[in-house]
Amino acid sequence: MKKVIVLFLIACISLFQLSLLSSCSKKSEDIVNTPGADCSNPAIQKGPKFSAVESIINSKCISCHNGNQSPNLTTACNIVNEWYGINYRCVEVKTMPQSGPLPTTEQSAITAWVDAGHKYTD
Ligand code: HEC
Numbered sequence: 001m002k003k004v005i006v007l008f009l010i011a012c013i014s015l016f017q018l019s020l021l022s023s024c025s026k027k028s029e030d031i032v033n034t035p036g037a038d039c040s041n042p043a044i045q046k047g048p049k050f051s052a053v054e055s056i057i058n059s060k061c062i063s064c065h066n067g068n069q070s071p072n073l074t075t076a077c078n079i080v081n082e083w084y085g086i087n088y089r090c091v092e093v094k095t096m097p098q099s100g101p102l103p104t105t106e107q108s109a110i111t112a113w114v115d116a117g118h119k120y121t122d
Helices: 002-025 028-033 048-060 076-081 083-092 104-116
Strands: none
Touching (some): 083 104
């Protein structure tokens, strides 16, 4: 019987340590400082330059890039992560969207976001 109690106590202590560890790794400033994590944190507002790009993507790209065609551009985090390809295909070589280059105002909106640092909060 004593052995069972000792084992039970050990189990409790290790569970307690685990919960301490996970609460440490979830401190809010860690989430804010992890690159890319702000895009999935509802407490953090998207920036105006990112919002402009997101609405271009929503109206001109996700008809195809909806998960069936790579890259998947259906979430804010995916757009942030795909900034390079978006800029390359829409502004540099202008091969996206497939129907022809974006209007220059929309290309400039992408450039403004990329130059600002291509973050969710820009
Ligand atoms: C009519 C469907 C369609 C639309 C709309 C479209 N794409 Fe694409 N996209 C494709 C297809 C098909 C490919 C793969 C062939 C290729 O690379 O050209 C592709 C490829 C890409 C790639 C390269 C993927 C890779 O892995 O190299 C990027 C980046 C991209 N698209 C971004 C966009 C953006 C940004 C928009 C909106 C401005 C957009 N696309 C609109 C169909 C589309």
